[in-house]
Amino acid sequence: MTEHRDRIAALAERARSDRESFDPPADPPDEERALSYLRDGVGDxxxxxxxxxxxxxxxFDESEMAGLERALNDWLALYARCYGQEIETDFTVREVxxxxxxxxxxxxTAQLLTRVPSPEARRARS
Incomplete structure (x- = not known):
């Protein structure tokens, strides 16, 4: 157990809450919300x-790593859902x-790992 245990628990709880309260955008993409999941979730x-x-x-002990990775993957999945995509996420904190x-x-980083938005869609918006 590390001194980071409480922060990790708070991140995991926040990610769970974000996942449970997520309401998909009516007209994807919702890039602002997607970016907030990255900055205020994945970044944390x-x-x-x-x-x-x-x-x-x-x-980090096994429980702490599990909490970090669960939160990370929840937020990456929500990021994709902001683009109207449902993806399976199984990334490690280390690789991210x-x-x-x-x-x-x-x-x-998120785009390279999740392929959301697709490179073609991203170029079209640029």
Missing amino acids: VVAVYVEGRTGEFAR AEMVVKTHDIRD
Whole structure:
């Protein structure tokens, strides 16, 4: 157990609440809401993970990692639903964190991992 346990529990609860209260957009995409799931959800999960892995290295226990990954995948699934897509998500926090470090952009990370929106749709909106 790490000092991050309470933050992880709060993130998992917030993600569960977001998942349960989600109302799909009538006319997808709802890019603003999708981006909020990334910044205020996925970004928070990645931040806790990176914090724990740098400086005073924290070894997250199985329960903590499960909470982080459940929250991460809930928010990535909600991100996709904002685009009218239902996807199965099974990403690890590590792979998402590494991708964020490589791309320097949470939106690019989500698009690369989920393929939502499709590259063609994304180019059409640009």
